[in-house]
Amino acid sequence: MQRYFISPEQRDRDRIRISGEDVHHIKNVMRSRPGDQLVCCDGRGNDYLAEIIEIDPAAVLCRVIDKSSSLGEPETKVTIAQSLPKGDKLEWILQKGTEIGAVRFLPFVSERTIVKIDARKAAKKRERWQRIVKEAAEQAHRGFIPEVASPVSWTGLLEEIHRTEEALIAYEKGGVPLAKSLAQISSKQILLIIGPEGGFTESEVAGAQRAGAIPVTLGSRILRTETASLAALSCILFARNDLGGETK
Incomplete structure (x- = not known):
């Protein structure tokens, strides 16, 4: 219906x-x-x-x-912090991430981010992104509409890490296996940080660690940025029995 x-x-x-x-x-x-x-x-x-x-x-x-x-909300609240990808990839992440169960999206700019959003166009972009999320939430029978925050700088992301209970940063050059890290944390609030097409620099990962983020690996295969965010989100919710389990 x-x-x-x-x-x-x-x-x-x-x-x-x-x-x-x-x-x-x-x-x-x-x-x-x-x-x-x-x-x-x-x-x-x-x-x-x-x-x-x-x-x-x-x-x-x-x-x-x-x-x-409403029965469509996961107990584990995952915010996807996504470095702005090229083309319409972010719209795909917003749509599918909402369907899977993300509660918030935080676009950000990192050192290797190629996309630059003009401040004058940011509000219009965000309005479109929020509309995509709303339609996906309705289709997926979500209990509320996830928020799409305004894009922030790398400094803004570090401040977000400081404020969150648990932060995981996906890093293709190493880190704790995602499954192992999830077994060691009990927080219901998780910030999942995904880099751009070129990945994070070593200094960015080190800075995120100092702010409190845990570097995690998704395995031996290198995933595209739009694949990594959705795969990691699915893994987190599956591990917490918020995906793939019995319906409520």
């Missing part, structure tokens, strides 16, 4: 008013009609089964039939 995210303000007791771009999707893509049902998620762990009672050009009015808890 089709899902849509709403803000708590859009629900008034047993009525939900859907507005914005979702109105077009309901009317013209799904071709829904009064009497059809859908699910609205408030991003706070609540799902509402609702029936459409009225459709107008600006809004879709629904009646709440049932309320239940």
